[in-house]
Amino acid sequence: MSRPNKSEKAQRLIIEGQQHYINGDLRKAEACLKAARKAAPDFSDAGMLLGLLYLDTGRANFAAQHFKSFLKTRPDDPDILNNYGVACLQNGDDDNGFKAIERAAYLVPDNVTFQIDYGIALIGRGRPADAVKVMNKIYPKASDNLEIAINLGHALRLIGDIDRSRTILETAYKTNSDNPSILNNLAVTLEEHGMFDEAATLLSKAVQLSPQTASLYANLGSTLRHLGRYDEAIVATRRAVELEPDEPEWSFKLAMILLLLGNFKEGWPHYQTRWRIFKRQGIGSLKGKKWNGAPLGNKTLLLRHEQGPGDQITFATCLNDAIKIKENGHIIFECDPRLVPCFSRTYPEIEIISHDADGRSPKHDVIAGLGDLPGFFRPTIDDFKPFKGRKIIADPALLQHWKDAFSALGKGPKIGIAWRGGAEKISILKRSFDLKTLMPVLQIPNCHFINIQYGASADEIKNLQRDHGIIVHNWPEVDPLHELENHIAQIDALDLIIQASNTSAHIAGALHKPVFLAQSFSPYWLWSIDSSTSLWHPHIQQFRASAAGEWNTVISDMADALTQWISKNYSHHD
Numbered sequence: 265m266s267r268p269n270k271s272e273k274a275q276r277l278i279i280e281g282q283q284h285y286i287n288g289d290l291r292k293a294e295a296c297l298k299a300a301r302k303a304a305p306d307f308s309d310a311g312m313l314l315g316l317l318y319l320d321t322g323r324a325n326f327a328a329q330h331f332k333s334f335l336k337t338r339p340d341d342p343d344i345l346n347n348y349g350v351a352c353l354q355n356g357d358d359d360n361g362f363k364a365i366e367r368a369a370y371l372v373p374d375n376v377t378f379q380i381d382y383g384i385a386l387i388g389r390g391r392p393a394d395a396v397k398v399m400n401k402i403y404p405k406a407s408d409n410l411e412i413a414i415n416l417g418h419a420l421r422l423i424g425d426i427d428r429s430r431t432i433l434e435t436a437y438k439t440n441s442d443n444p445s446i447l448n449n450l451a452v453t454l455e456e457h458g459m460f461d462e463a464a465t466l467l468s469k470a471v472q473l474s475p476q477t478a479s480l481y482a483n484l485g486s487t488l489r490h491l492g493r494y495d496e497a498i499v500a501t502r503r504a505v506e507l508e509p510d511e512p513e514w515s516f517k518l519a520m521i522l523l524l525l526g527n528f529k530e531g532w533p534h535y536q537t538r539w540r541i542f543k544r545q546g547i548g549s550l551k552g553k554k555w556n557g558a559p560l561g562n563k564t565l566l567l568r569h570e571q572g573p574g575d576q577i578t579f580a581t582c583l584n585d586a587i588k589i590k591e592n593g594h595i596i597f598e599c600d601p602r603l604v605p606c607f608s609r610t611y612p613e614i615e616i617i618s619h620d621a622d623g624r625s626p627k628h629d630v631i632a633g634l635g636d637l638p639g640f641f642r643p644t645i646d647d648f649k650p651f652k653g654r655k656i657i658a659d660p661a662l663l664q665h666w667k668d669a670f671s672a673l674g675k676g677p678k679i680g681i682a683w684r685g686g687a688e689k690i691s692i693l694k695r696s697f698d699l700k701t702l703m704p705v706l707q708i709p710n711c712h713f714i715n716i717q718y719g720a721s722a723d724e725i726k727n728l729q730r731d732h733g734i735i736v737h738n739w740p741e742v743d744p745l746h747e748l749e750n751h752i753a754q755i756d757a758l759d760l761i762i763q764a765s766n767t768s769a770h771i772a773g774a775l776h777k778p779v780f781l782a783q784s785f786s787p788y789w790l791w792s793i794d795s796s797t798s799l800w801h802p803h804i805q806q807f808r809a810s811a812a813g814e815w816n817t818v819i820s821d822m823a824d825a826l827t828q829w830i831s832k833n834y835s836h837h838d
Contacts, residue, residue, distance in 0.1 A: 324351045324352075324354035324355040325351075325355050327347070327351035327354075327355075328348060328351035328352050328355050328357065330351075331344055331347050331348035331351055332348055334348075335348060340367075340371060342367075342368040342371045342372045342375070342378060343368075345364045345365070345367050345368040345371070346364065346365055346368035346369075346377070346378050346381055348360075348361075348364045349361045349362065349363070349364030349365030349366075349367075349368065349381065349385070350365065350381060352364060353365070353385065353388065358388065358389075361385065362385050362388075362389060365378070365381050365382050365385045366382060366385065368381075368382075369381070369382035369398070373401075374402075376402050376405075376406045376409060376412065379398055379399065379401070379402045380399065380402075380409070380411050380412050380415060382395075382398055383395040383396075383398045383399040383412075383415055383416070383419065384415055386398060386419075387415070387418065387419055387422065392419040392420075392422035392423050393419075393423050395415070395416075395419040396416065396419045396420060396423060396425075399412055399415065399416040399419065400416070403416055403432075407435070408439075410436060410440055410443060410445075410446065413432055413433065413435070413436035413446070414433075414436070414445050414446060414449050416432055417429045417430075417432045417433040417436070417449050417450075417453065418449055420432065421449075421452065421453050421456065426453060426456050426457060429453045430450070430453045430454065430457065433446065433449055433450040433453055434450065436450075437450050442473060443473075444470040444473045444474040444477065444480060447466045447467065447469055447470040447473070448466075448467065448470050448479070448480055448483060450466055451463035451464075451466040451467045451470070451483065451487065452483065454466070455487060455490065456693065458693050458812060458813060460487055460490045460491050460812060461491065463487045464484065464487045464488060464491060464493075467480060467483055467484040467487055468484060470484075471484055471500075476507060477507075478503075478504040478505075478507035478508040478511060478514060479504070481500045481501065481503040481504035481507065481514075482500075482501060482504035482513065482514045482517055484500040485497045485498070485499075485500035485501030485504065485517060485518075485521070486501075486517060488500060489520070489521055489524075489786055490694070490785075490786050490812065491786070491812070492785060492786050494521060494524075494525055494793075497521050498518070498521055498522070501514065501517050501518045501521060502518060504517070504518075505518055512537035512538070512540035512541050512544075513541060515534045515537040516534065516535070516537050516538050516541060518534050519531050519532075519534035519535040519537070519538075519789075520789045521789075522534065523535065523789040523790075524786075524787070524788075524789040524791075524792060524793055525792075525793065526645050526792060526793075526794065528638075528639075528642065528643055528644055528645065529643065529644065532638065532639035532643065533639075535635070535639065536636070536639070538570070538633075538635070539633065542570065548568060548569075548570060550568060550631050550632070550633060551625070551631070552566075552625075552628065552630070552631045553629065553630050553631065554630065554631060554632065555630035555631060555632040555636070556640075557632075557636075557639075557640030557641070558589070559589040559590075559591050559593075560589060560590050560591050560592075560593030560594075560595070560630075561591055561592065561593055562591075562592050562593055563593045563594075563629035563630055564593060564594040564595075564596065564627065564628045564629045564630075565586070565590075565593060565594070565595045565596070565628065565629070565630050565631070565632065566596045566598065566625060566626065566628035566630070566631045566632075567586075567595065567596065567597045567598065567631075567632055567633070567634050567637075568598055568625075568631065568632070568633050568634065569597075569598050569599040569600055569619050569634055570633050570634055570635050571635065572600075572767065573600050573602060573603055573748065573767050573770075573771075574766070574767035574769070574770035574771075575635065575770075575790070576599055576600055576603060576634060577603070577656070577767075577770045577771060577774045578770050578773075578774070578790055578800045578801070579634045579635050579637055579638060580607065580610075580611075580634065580653075580656075580774070581651075581652065581653030581654070581774070581800055581801075582637035582638055582640075582641045582642065582652075582653075583597070583611055583614065583637070583654070584652050584653065584654055585637065585640070585641035585652060586637060586641075587611070587613050587614065590613070594615065595613070595614045595615065596614070596615045596617060596626055596628060597611070597614050597615070597616050597617070597634070598617050598618070598619050598625070598626075599616060599617075599618070599619060599634075600618075600619060601618040601619060602746070602747065602748040602749075603748060604616050604617070604618050605659065605749055606656055606657065606658070606659075606748070606749070606752055607656075609656075609657040609659075610654060610655075610656045610657045611654070645799065648799040648800070651802050653774065653800070653801070655774070655775060655776045656752070656771075656774045656775055658749075658752045658753040658755075658756040658775070659749050659752070659753050662749060662750055662752075662753035662754075663753045663756050663757055665753070666753050666754045666756075666757035667757045669739075669757075670712070670714070670757055670758070673712045673737065674712070675710075676710040676711055676712055676834070677710075677711055677712070677759040677760060677830060677833070677834060678712050678714060678757070678758050678759050678760075679711055679712065679713050679714065679758065679759060679760045679761070679762060679826075680713075680714050680715075680716040680754075680755060680758045680760070680761040680762070680763070680768070680772070681702060681705075681706075681713050681714070681715060681716065681717070681736065681761075681762050681763060682715075682716050682717040682718075682761075682763035682764055682766060682768050682769075683696065683697055683698065683699050683701065683702060683717060683763065683764050683782075684696040684697075684717060684718075684719065684764055684766065685764045685765045685766030685769075686765075686766070693813075694784040694785070694786070694787075694812065694813075695764050695765045695766070695784050696764055697764065697782070697815045697819075698724070699721070699724040699725070699728055699736075700724075700728060700732075701815050701816075701819055702762070702819060703732070703734075703819075704819050704820055704822075704823040705762055705819060705822055705823045705826055706728075706732075706734045706736070707734070707823075708823060708826055708827060708830070710830075710834075711826075711830070712737060713734075713735070713736045713737065714736070714737045714738075714739075714754075714758060715736050715737065715738040715739075716742075716744070716751070716754065716755060716758075716761070716763070716768050717763075717768075718743075718744035718745050718766070718767070718768070719745070721738070722738065722740065725738050739754070742754055744767070744768065748771075751768070751771070752771055752775070755768065755771055755772050755775055755777060756775045756777065758772075758777065759778075759833075760777070760778050760779075760780070760826075760829065761777055761778070761779045761780070762779075762780045762782075762822060762826065763779070763780075763781060763782065764781075764782050765781060765782070765783060765784065765787065765788060765791065769781055769801075769804065770801070772801075772803075772804070773798060773800065773801025773803055773804045774801060776803050777803060778803055778805070778829070779801070779803060779804040779805065780805055780807060780822045780825055780826065781798075781804050781805065781806045781807065782807055782809075782815065782818050782819065782822065783806045783807060783808045783809065783818075784809055784812070785808070785809040785810065785811055785812045785813075785814065786812070787808075791806065793808075805825070807821050807822050807825070
């Protein structure tokens with residue numbers, strides 16, 4: 265009987281290794297595949313399978329090195345390229361991973377797996393529209409492929425095609441109702457239709473099916489928060505943090521809930537994880553010695569801007585506290601370019617500079633984010649009282665311009681209105697309503713209503729006048745999204761602001777203007793949930809929705825409040 269040659273031995277070991285893998289004995293599977301490679305180093309099947317085993321067992325670095333060695337002799341092998349690319353992406357090597365996957369997809373355009381991986385890679389590069397184009401080509405002939413349904417549905421949601429995303433995911437759900445990924449993606453899409461109860465049901469099932477998947481608990485927590493089920497939301501989000509304590513997204517989500525509920529003691533530490541998220545997203549980081557809130561002495565503190573102008577304006581209510589402990593030191597506040605003039609007028613004790621898009625920073629001794637200040641100076645709810653914020657100062661010439669413009673409208677209060685808020689789909693859904701929803705307010709006589717809504721609003725205003733004879737004065741030259749000086753001055757010249765939650769509310773609050781704020785059922789964390797006013801801006805009166813999307817009672821209450829306000833403030837004078 266002749267002895268088996270090396271290839272035969274390698275093949276036998278491969279088969280044995282495959283069987284061990286199927287049986288879940290990964291240690292023995294790996295040993296067999298390594299032995300196969302040793303028996304026949306040139307036998308590629310063993311090497312490929314070993315690389316895949318590394319991938320499947322979370323050892324992406326080993327897998328990447330493994331597949332890379334094959335590329336030296338087979339640089340255009342699409343299987344090796346794709347596997348190498350996937351391994352690189354899992355290992356954090358995004359550039360090499362993307363290039364390899366893109367090359368494989370180009371070489372074999374009809375391969376479903378390659379095109380799906382290419383689509384996933386495009387989503388990871390922030391190119392969901394391109395991902396949709398890629399996966400649209402193969403979806404008709406692979407519509408029963410679960411992976412393409414999940415990722416195409418995800419990409420469609422990212423580009424705002426919520427209806428088609430829902431259609432694709434619901435089709436996949438019919439035959440894969442026990443698949444956690446389908447349940448998760450469909451739930452996220454249903455949320456953007458405002459179907460939070462349905463989404464919560466799907467995610468609850470998903471965590472039962474996959475109880476060790478942190479992202480499912482995190483998404484369930486977010487959904488429960490939207491429903492106002494805060495205790496359950498905390499439990500779910502804490503579980504996500506427990507499962508993946510090094511993932512900053514979960515800690516940040518937990519912070520949002522805790523801070524919303526007023527649990528600042530626990531919330532502020534979790535809020536610090538946002539900087540790890542910002543760094544991952546390439547939108548900011550803190551480099552250098554971190555400031556701990558102590559008196560500065562002779563040191564220079566750099567405060568980095570973060571998030572949108574509304575958040576910056578609200579966090580800036582803590583600048584007075586920083587100024588008090590400046591001593592002989594120096595504070596540099598790097599803010600949104602649109603806010604430099606306003607903050608310079610308001611805080612002359614501080615050097616106000618524009619955020620450098622290239623990330624360059626002036627010389628400093630210690631550094632902190634503007635959003636770190638509340639953790640230093642507002643550790644509890646009691647620390648918000650009495651109010652310590654400074655009234656921001658509008659440009660005097662522009663302010664006079666708008667006072668003159670509004671005065672020309674005639675007698676009666678000049679009331680600013682806005683009815684949309686948010687940038688993301690779900691945020692817009694929660695915060696916004698149609699202009700006509702404000703009809704109970706707009707029908708109150710002897711008032712002049714002025715549009716302060718950012719974005720396209722001219723058609724709504726025109727239709728309102730055509731259909732109901734109600735005039736909303738509009739100055740289209742004011743662009744709140746790009747040029748804030750005019751917007752700030754315009755708001756400061758008003759008598760009252762009635763609006764949905766958006767940046768204008770933060771501006772009006774910081775101007776110490778009276779504001780009637782139509783607040784969503786489960787609001788952004790800065791607005792808290794148990795106060796009729798605002799911790800940050802006491803001049804804001806909040807009118808809270810009793811359920812998601814329930815605005816009629818809110819607007820009715822605001823109309824009553826406006827009538828009372830007019831009676832109090834305009835009974836004897838204009």
